[in-house]
Amino acid sequence: MAKNQELINHIHLAFKEKGQSEQLMQWDNLISIVINRDFDEQKANVFFEAHACLLSVFANDLIEFMLDIFMEEEE
Numbered sequence: 001m002a003k004n005q006e007l008i009n010h011i012h013l014a015f016k017e018k019g020q021s022e023q024l025m026q027w028d029n030l031i032s033i034v035i036n037r038d039f040d041e042q043k044a045n046v047f048f049e050a051h052a053c054l055l056s057v058f059a060n061d062l063i064e065f066m067l068d069i070f071m072e073e074e075e
Contacts, residue, residue, distance in 0.1 A: 007063075008063045008064060008067070011063050035047050
């Protein structure tokens with residue numbers, strides 16, 4: 001578990017509460033159109049699950065990296 005997991009969770013919740021920006025929604029719509037057009041339902045579902053997992057992992061790693069940088073600067 002990340003050493004700053006509680007802070008990471010708060011950042012995730014704040015982002016979810018604020019909602020997605022218009023640009024992120026446009027990218028999500030574009031990805032959905034392409035995947036739904038080119039993949040059958042089962043493959044599309046697998047893609048979207050994997051996509052969500054990768055984004056979550058990337059977000060956690062990025063947030064932890066940034067927290068480490070800010071914590072080092074304060075010391």
